[in-house]
Amino acid sequence: MVNQIALSDADLAPVKKSADGTSVIATDLAYRTMSIVNVVFYGDPTRPGPWVLIDTGLSTSSDRIKACASLRFGDNPPAAIVMTHAHFDHAGSVESLAAFWDVPVFAHPLEAPYLRGQASYPPADPLAGGGAMTLLSPFYPRSPVDVRPRLKALPADQTVPGMRDWKWLHTPGHSPGHVSLWRESDRALIAGDAIITTGQESAYEAIAQTPEMHGPPRYFTPDWEEAEKSVALLASLEPELIVSGHGAPVKGQNMRDQLHHLAASFRDIAVPTGGRYDLDPAKPAKSGNDTFR
Template identity: 50%
Template sequence: MARQISLDDTARADDPDRDAARGDGTMEVLPDLAAQRLAIVNIAFAGPPQAGDRTWVLIDAGLFGTAELIRSAAARRFGMASRPAAILLTHAHFDHVGVLATLADAWDVPVFAHPLEHPYLDGRASYPAPDPTVGGGLMSLASPLFPRGPIDIGERLRALPEDGSVPALPGFRWIHTPGHSAGHVSFWRDADAVLVAGDAFVTTRQESIYAATTQSPEMHGPPMYYTTDWPAAAASVRRLAALAPEIVVVGHGRPMRGPVMQSALKELAANFEEVAVPKHGYYVDHPARSENGSAYDG
């Protein structure tokens, strides 16, 4: 097990009392940014509330069976008839695209992802198999049962712009942060140092079903069982830590802010190989950098 890098509730970027009152897993981070917890994973809503149709975006698309939870939260936040301008993906693992096709069709919107994720979104390829031998928790042990795709969203799929801009989300830019997957990206806003990090790093020990359920706050590298290129993952965390984000929204764990979070992220970046990389594991020695890369087979 990796050494724990502690966080605590003083670093939370959400308001637990206010958010609990909603009862839908939504966590208010900023006036124009919220996350929604869907069991073991978070999605994000970005854009001004109640500003009208096509004025906001959804970041990632949750687990299978959560479409109505997402649509209900979006309706409360943006208006009953309001649809997003786009769906943005940090990456295409099953817990981030579970209801992607359903939502994209219902809202009639394009889906933007890094080109290296497209094989998993257009029916061409399945992800490399997870490694259940790393991480030491029930989520890791169960990972061979998780869907690996591909899914096929057809003509809705688009590539993120090469200039780093983010469609329908002015002020943000996307940053390629591979390691957890080849085409993983994070979204960054310079004006207020806000980072939507996906699974480049997380704020709970995602390998453990208990930690993933209770959301005990800790700073961790990307979920071990799905990370297929550890040198790239280390470089990505260091790139993000160098930005000195003030607020982070992650794919697993609670949104975090402020000096405690920043210190923990710097510690993770400085000691990534010691605290985040498994001591043993297939992808430690055999990185898979694309759909054609090496894959764990047990």
């Protein structure tokens, strides 16, 4: 089974390194890689107005995120923190940052149990293949964080607080309440982990960040049926730019072609045959897993 689709340097979106430590993709869109995961900053630092933090990295990322934000936006706190999902590498600093800035945290209602201390994610899948990251996955944190009372549900009309012209899309599979963010005007997609643009299954892949088109990280995806539907949805948008939770931003026609290839051959490319959740997905409240407890 081929578990990735190669991209080239020509598919990488042009970025400009900023003095605040971020990589700037557009006037109002920048990201910073914190160890193995990307944290996204939305907002134009040259104009007064709200800015938004999308995801919060590992538990060790808090000080670096605050330093970047201070350099980029001054003393202006974010209007909100928006969570694509609450896995440990995306929600590791959400408690400390939300308290420091005293700002709301927005997430899909199905992700709320993992953000208010009520539920642990299903066990990782060490049979998903690929290398050390997968083999070590049973030791990664699954316990919830707790950002009550700052936690709020994303608006039902799919608008994104503090992010004019963006809408959120429910893209489950990697987690029940996973969301991606979409701006139609320039076809920009913040995909979280619904799609990633580098391999995460081996330590070498995670460090090298070779551009590739992948489904969600295999060892932490408990519902491949939903993940396949989510990738098909994102491919149907025909994005011009993808900023994912892992890997460099990618752009252009070849990227779209490879995204369609991933969607069309998802089970052959993305799903770990014989893995824990290959034929037996873990769903919320399903008997035999501790997604909700």
